[in-house]
Structure formats: C-alpha cells, structure tokens
Amino acid sequence: MRVATETHRRNGVTLVAVRVEHDGEQRQRVRLANECAGPVWPPRENGLPAPGWDDGGWEGVLDPGDRTPLGYATPGEPRDPPVSVAWTERAAAGPPDASAAVAEFGDPRPPRDAVPEPDTALPDAVRDWLGDVSSRASEDGETPEDREAVSALAARASVLRERVDE
Template identity: 45%
Template sequence: MYLRATVHEADGVTLVSLVVRNDADEPRRFRVANRLDGPVWPPRRHGTVAAGWDEAGYEGVLAASGTRPLGYATRGPPADPPAELVWSEPAGASEPEATSAEAIIRSFGDPRPPAAVAIPAYLRPWDERESGDDRP
C-alpha cells in the first residue's frame, strides 16, 4: 500500500488531499494519521462526519488493487509529509462490517422533510399545486 499527499494552504487553513492505493491481491484494512499540528476537520455529509473519520485520521478497507481519494482540513501549518499510512493488514473476507451509532445515523440520510411537506400548498408556486387546489 502507498499514500500520496498534496497540501494547499489558504487563509490559515491547510487542505490535505490524499490518495491511498492498495497494490495487494486482497482487500486491506488501513489507517491514515494526520501529522500536522491541529485536529483533523474531516469531510461531512448532511452535517455528520463521513464514515471512517475521527479526530486523528481515517480508517477503512480498500479493495484489492483499489484506490481511494481522501481529504481533510486542519489549522496546523503545512508540513512534509502531512499524513502517514500508520498500518495496514489483510481484511478478512468474513470480517464483519463495523456498525457504530454514527454509521446507523448516517444511513438515515437527510433528516429534513421534503419541501413539498414543509411548505404549505398555498405558499408553493401555482404550477406545483395539485389540480383542484383553490387559490387562497
């Protein structure tokens, strides 16, 4: 496995772009750690930290001959290298999927109601109303 990293600094924030490559013929579990001073600001989806991320880095499984792009931000000044591949090990075929409370919450998706439910019919544009609606 290998790790390639690039860094870009803007307005006191360091953006780290990573590519992890698994050259093995089997899936591998791996850990990437931040080497910059400052906590990791991981990517978020719908306000929830993306799967695999914590305050120090990323942990995941990569398929045989697979590649995974990763990225995060931090307040720490740029350094070389900004991150390191801490360890990797074979990911057993029967290895169970990690199910955490965060993973379960992420699986629910966006918690906001659809706009059609949140906006009363009389406030929606006329062309979005169901036929038969009377004007207010």
C-alpha cells in the same frame, strides 16, 4: 499500501489531498493518521463527518487494486508528509461497518412538507373577547385598556407568525 499527498495552505487552513492505493493482494483495513499540527476537519455529508473520519484521520477498507481519493482540512501547519499509514490489517469480507451504515441514513429531520401546517383558527375565547372589544369600541369608543390589550395581542401574533414561517 502507497500514499500520495498534496497540501495547500490558505487563510490559516491547510487543505490536504490524499490518494491511497492498495497494491497488495488481500483486502486490507487501513488507518491513515494526520501528521499536520492540528485536528482533522473531515469532509461532511448531511452535516456529519463522512464515514471513516475522526479528528485524527481516516480508517477504511480497501480491496486489492483500489485507488481511493481523500481530502480534509486542518488549522495546523502542514508537515512532510502530512499523512502517514498508522497501521494496516487484513480485513474480513462482509458488510460495511456500522458507521457507514448509519451515515447512509442521512438527515434525520422529516421533510418540511411532511409536517402539518399549524391550525390558524382563532380559539373561541379569543374570538369572543375580540367581539366584545369591537362592540365597546363602536358603542363607547375604544378604551386605553382595550388599545393596550389589542396592541399586545398583535405583537404576540406577529411573533408566532414568524415562528411558523421559519
């Protein structure tokens, strides 16, 4: 197993580029450990750490001849070397591990257009109340209580409209 690395420190963050090359003849599971003074900030896919990554490094399976590029960030100062091979073991042939399968699912939220629009029709009780306020306003002139109630209703409707637009 050969590992080549390069680091760049900028604005308090160390960027670590790694290329791991499997030069053996058997399929291998490998664990690469971060040696920098700080936790791993792994690459993310759909808001989740990419498969194989945790706060200490990367673990994955390599076939003979595989050359895999990896990269991550860390707030820690770089060290030489920034990455080490923590261990390797022979990997069985078979399906990918569960974390890779779960990562393929992606974002669990339904698409925005799959969520029905809220019903914007006024409830009968609100429609009746507004009709009563309108009648009083045209007959006797609006009252201070009516003005306050209608103003409160408008403010509440505005808040609800903003929630729907989110």
